Amino acid sequence: MDMRSFKFYHIICIITLFFTSTSQGQLVISKPNLGFTQACASPSFNTYYVNFSFSPEDGLEASNQFIIELSDSDGSFANAEVIHTTGVAEFTTNPVSIPFSMPVTVSGESYKVRIKSTSPAATSTGSVDFAAYYKNQDSPFSINNLIETGSFCAGGSYILTIDNPGGPDNDSPLQYPSLTYNWYKETSSTLKEFVASGESLNVTESGTYFVETNYGSCTSNSYSNRVTITEASSGVSSSINSSKGNPYCISEGGTTLSTINGEGYQWFKDGERIDGATNQTYETNESGVFSVSIDLGNCSTSASIDLDNTGFSSSLNVSEDNIIHEGETISVIVTTSATNPTFEWYLNNTVISGATTSAYTVSEPGSYKVKVSQTMGCIASSDLVFNVRTPFPDVANIPNLISPNADGINDTWIIPQAYVEGTNTSVTILSPKGEIVLKTTNYLNDWPQSQIEFSNVNPIYYYVIETSDGIIKRGSITIVK
Incomplete structure (x- = not known):
């Protein structure tokens, strides 16, 4: 081969190698187009789509797979996470639309995705930024044991915490370690201001506070009850929560009474000290007025609850003491939440024959009682008492x-x-x-x-x-x- 022929052959080889390399390695994948603006995923919904195209359309090898990578919450792919890999040759023509799910750990406002191919190897640019959160918990939860108040001494503070553990009556977000929280203070009936982040809040200013699970720009129902915190002073009182509500059904067992955080406690029933009842909670299956004295350190406060274990509530349309003039009558009516209730009326502790409805017409003075019984569900009874008397005689002088x-x-x-x-x-x-x-x-x-x-x-x-x-x-x- 002469020199001229050799040079021509060499040029042909270089051109052939160049086109071979281009056809096998220069696949171009377009910038991913998202089928969503933000990803607010949850256990009940976690399917999203990304769309893209590639060229040349015949540039894919038979063994190719597409890979979706997710950046960190700041949009960096330095430690990209593979969140979906297609099957071999699953997509071979344009355009491509791939469904995928968000990891349960996503929590941020500036994620991106990008597309990779395996045969030949190619990588797209990143998509536009998007917010992504996985809402492990998306229901209301409780703080401060559902007690609506709290108090602290002047110069002190009060700690609000998210209740834990969770259960059928309290889906506590603390069950999900990946979640974070934002605390707020109400500034009006419709406005709030951010206070701090974390699982608890150290309150040093009076106000109404609550916490939300941090799902960023995603809307959710994961928020707590409101708690009003005050600086304790003379006459300020707190409240008590009954774990089974009030009234509660005694046939389902006792209830746990709980009060606000403090340094010491003493519980009372109907004004009488309960020996040994010195914890933040007190279990009971009785009705009555329960109260607690709370030591806050440099000051103290108190709380009380009129506890009813009948499982229903009832009331009368008259007061405890009533006056009836000669020839007059009083129509007494019971209002009750009891299921399938029955009624039994008494005058001076004697059953009134035939008085078995929710209303009774009183025509004579005496001590009256009506027994209201719930006959379905929580089987229980409650007594409502009232007195009826004639007017006091109008004597002229004080007798001696x-x-x-x-x-x-x-x-x-x-x-x-x-x-x-x-x-x-x-x-x-x-x-x-x-x-x-x-x-x-x-x-x-x-x-x-x-x-x-x-x-x-x-x-x-x-x-x-x-x-x-x-x-x-x-x-x-x-x-x-």
Whole structure:
């Protein structure tokens, strides 16, 4: 081969090699086009699409696969994550649309995806930025044991925490370690301001606070109840939460009462100290007024709850004490949430025959009671009591002698209407020894209510009556048989 032929052959080889390399390695993949603007994934929805094309269209080898890579939350592919790989030769023509799912760890505003091919190897540029969050938990949850208040001493603080563990009644987001949280303070009924991030919040300012799971620009239902925090001072009280609600059904077991965070606790029932009840929670299956004294360190506060274990609520349309004039009647009606309720009415602890509906017409004075029973679900009963009396007699003078011998005449100390119930008059009665036996601002013309012991001498009691405008009357009451 002469030199001229050799040079021509060499040029032909170079041209052939160039075109072979181009056809086998220069595949171009377009910038991915997203079929969404943000990815708010959840266990119930996690399918998204990316679209792209490639050229030349006949440049794919038979073994090619396409790979979708996801950047980090800042859009960097330095540690890209493969989130989908197609089957061999699954896509061979343009355009390509590939479905994929977001990893459960995504949480940010600036993700990107890019496309790779395996045969020949090629990589697209990154897509436009998009927000991506996986909403592991997307339902309301509780903080502060669902207690609506909290208190701290001047110069101190109060810690709000997300309740954990979760359960059927509390899908706590703390069950999902990948989640993060943003705390807010309400500035109006519709506005809020960001306070801090984290699983708890150290509150040093009075206000109403709540927390949301951080799903960025994605909307969600993962938020807490509101808690109003105040700086404790004299007269400020907190609240108590019942784990089974109030009222609750005793047949389903007891309920757990819980109160706000503090340094020490003492629980009471109907005003009586409960020995050993010194924790933040107290379990009970009883009805009654429960209260707790809470030591906050440099100050204290208290809380109470009128607990009902019937599982339903009931009320009357009349007050506890009612007046009926001669010839009048009072229509008493029960309102109740009981399921399939029954009713039983009593007068002076005796069943009233035939009175078995939710209403009863009262025509005579006495002590009344209606027993409301729930006969389906939580089987329980509740008593509602009220009194009906005739008007107090309008006597002219304050008597100084009574004869409590149960003969129906002058049995109690009856004073003028200007000093009895409803006039805010203070009535005090002292024994012959000067001991207070009665002190009230709601006198019902009913003293004495118990038997008075007699000796050889008729006992003499003393009274002090002081009206709301400061008029004072004093005198004695002689007790005779």
